[in-house]
Amino acid sequence: MSVLVAKGLIRQFNGLRAVDNVTLEIPEQQVRALIGPNGAGKTTLVGLLSGRLACSNGRIDFLGRDITKVPPHKRIAMGMAYTFQITSIFPSLSVHENVAIAARRLCRNEKDTRAVVADALKRVSLAHVANTDAADLSYGHQRLLEIAMGLSQSPRLLILDEPTQGLAEGEVAEFIKLIHDIRQNTTVLLIEHNMDVVMQVADVVTVLNHGQVLFEGTPADVQANIEVQTAYLGGAHVKA
Amino acid sequence: MDFGPYLMLATLEGAVTAAVLALTASGLALVFGIMRVVNVAHGEFFMLGAVLAWWVTDLMGATPVLGFAIALVVVPLMVAALATFADMTILKRINYDPERTIVATIGILYILQQVTLMTYGPDARPVTAPFNTRLALPWFERTEDGISLYWPWGLSITSYKLAVIGAAGGVLLGLWAVMKRSRLGLMMRATEQDREMALAFGIPVERIYALVFGMGAGLAALAAVLVVPIQQAHYLMGGDPLLLSFIVVIIGGLGSLPGTVLAALLIGLSDGIISVFFSPTLAKILATLLVAMLLVFRPQGMFGERRL
């Protein structure tokens, strides 16, 4: 069964179509990468999927249920998790409490919550800073904290919006290992600029350009495709 | 009195209320529209206008007409200066943060009101109108010979009340002309549209803000000077104009001047007419609830783009 099916999504901003008739289907256990040049509509598309933005047209099914009109918090409660492109955490609360807020909704009691939090922090290697205020973390650690908040919800679909943006090289390598760990039991939708990361972790890549799906295929296909290369001309992200 | 003449009287009295209210509320609308802040002390500037008008005419004791004429010019300027001072010393320092501005203007409200109580005292004092001829008004009745006019007892209005309506209309027209036609109005509208952009174009936004806050208070004070010969000056008289101005500004589409004037007419006239049928308290309850519901259910519709 497909975890997420989006059909004919359209989003207009004052006559401009930021997302123009996008159809997308993500099967279970897949790591799907969403790439495209700046302004291609990636973040808008993810906004539609997570419910932060309303669709002008189209239909979204999640786990076989129509969620087009479902408010964002209910989508999350149904098993979506979302990490923000611009780090969005609770700065004055401790790292532990940040993850606890994410986990608590699904836990029966505080003891359960603590166990889930400890596990999530261990997976992103942040256990040693559990009692630090989130504001005092380095930028890279804050990004990892976001991911831990996503993981602690044991989501069916984890949406990661540019998770490696601003990370150091070593941190990116850690992140790739983390995705390989996550993919064991979670479907992932990954918006990513870094093509190295995409090549290493994605099963299928969707390329977005001018709000439309330009191409869809395996990482190798994408690299071979001339249209995609053209779309990226001027954006210096294609290294391979 | 028959119903017809009675209704006409209510309408005329309502028109006086509407005129004064339109002046007061347009001051509040101006401040909200351009500065995006809610001035809770607006009613106290109204009250100060009335109290200072009493003070000026009292000083001029022997010549009430001249005293009133001076008050009409000087008092709004005094109140505007005071408001400008409050803007520069308080509101500017908290960066016009919307919520903190409300708290600060609540503080200003109490300061103005209580200082008035300490100096002017708790009494209500009248101001003599400069002229006050009673004008009897005709009504028609159907007789066997067709329609004929007669002068029902009690159906009358004073020349002063008519003058208030005229003066308010004149001032509002002047305000509209300043906003639309003058360079100052252009700068104000630019500041209203986009503060950052206005700054970039070299418009002295801070001075515009101080001026607008002063003008807003000055309009309230002017309305109060006009109304004080009809209604006495008292240190607690600011509450009602504040509440009514809120209602008018919200119905009129926050910050829009023509909308505010229209809403003031609607509220002022219906206030006079409704109180013929309902108790004034019930009318106030309904108006308050109506406005709250408007804010709750039609925020975009009323304000254009969501401003509050």
Added chain:
Amino acid sequence: MRRDVQKNLLLHGGVLVALFALQFVLPAYHHGNVARIMVLATYAMGYNLLFGYVDLLSLGHAVFFAAGLYGMGIAVSHLGVSAPLGLMIGVLAGGVVGAIIGALALRTEGVAFMIVTLMFAQAGYLIILYFGEITRGDEGFVIQQVDRLFFGGDLSDPFIRYYAAFTVFCISFLSILALLHSPFGKTLIAIRENQERAVMLGYNVMRFKLLAVIFSAALSALAGATYGLLFGYVGASFASVQYSIFPLLWVLLGGAGTALGPLVGVFFMFYLIDISSGMTTAYMLVAGVVLVGLTLFAPQGLMGEIRRRFWRWLP
């Protein structure tokens, strides 16, 4: 962490013990004042729950205080209900009014929320005046001594009154501390810190806010009902705008979002007004000056400043 918990226990336990012990040393006049302060601090705590912990600034809490006051007063004086039941009716009335106003007002935010709550409270005040035959309008009515028996205790007796005020204060204070440490309270704080994130973690933010309004209203109503029972008077002035401004003033002065702020704020403001009203009828001048001064120089309030400068562990 553990040492902070100990310090907290020591400080708050100390404050409660001191409040309890005060009654044995205070002269009669101040004895009555402190009882009044504890009831008003309960009102302030109800306000702080919403303003300090959810960042919702209401300008209409008097309607909740009055709902408790009149709910109790009418039940006890007109319907012949016993005082304890009257108290419960008062709290329930506050909760219901809170649910209705909350459900409507929460559709707005920021300045519109402030104005909508102000308008609803004004309507509430006018409604009390309109039904003057029952409420006696501005004049208000006295609750007879026979109606002020609480399980045999005569609430008009100063010492029993002090105990009652102290009990209500303690229960409210401890429930708020417990609430803040519960998952519910932690979620409220998360919503205050970053509402958008809380939504994207699957929380129904509106529901949490509505519950917070209802709790806040019920606590304010508890204070109102207690005030009526302890001091034997129910009047419309308690529903006026001034009584919506007071809790804002107290909480701003004491420190929004601090546990002890409401008590500290009420204490200082009460005595400031008490002293100045001995000197002039224009005693509300003090309130105005304090409001302006706080927004300009100390937006965090007394306890907030203490927390910022000295005791970071204060809740």
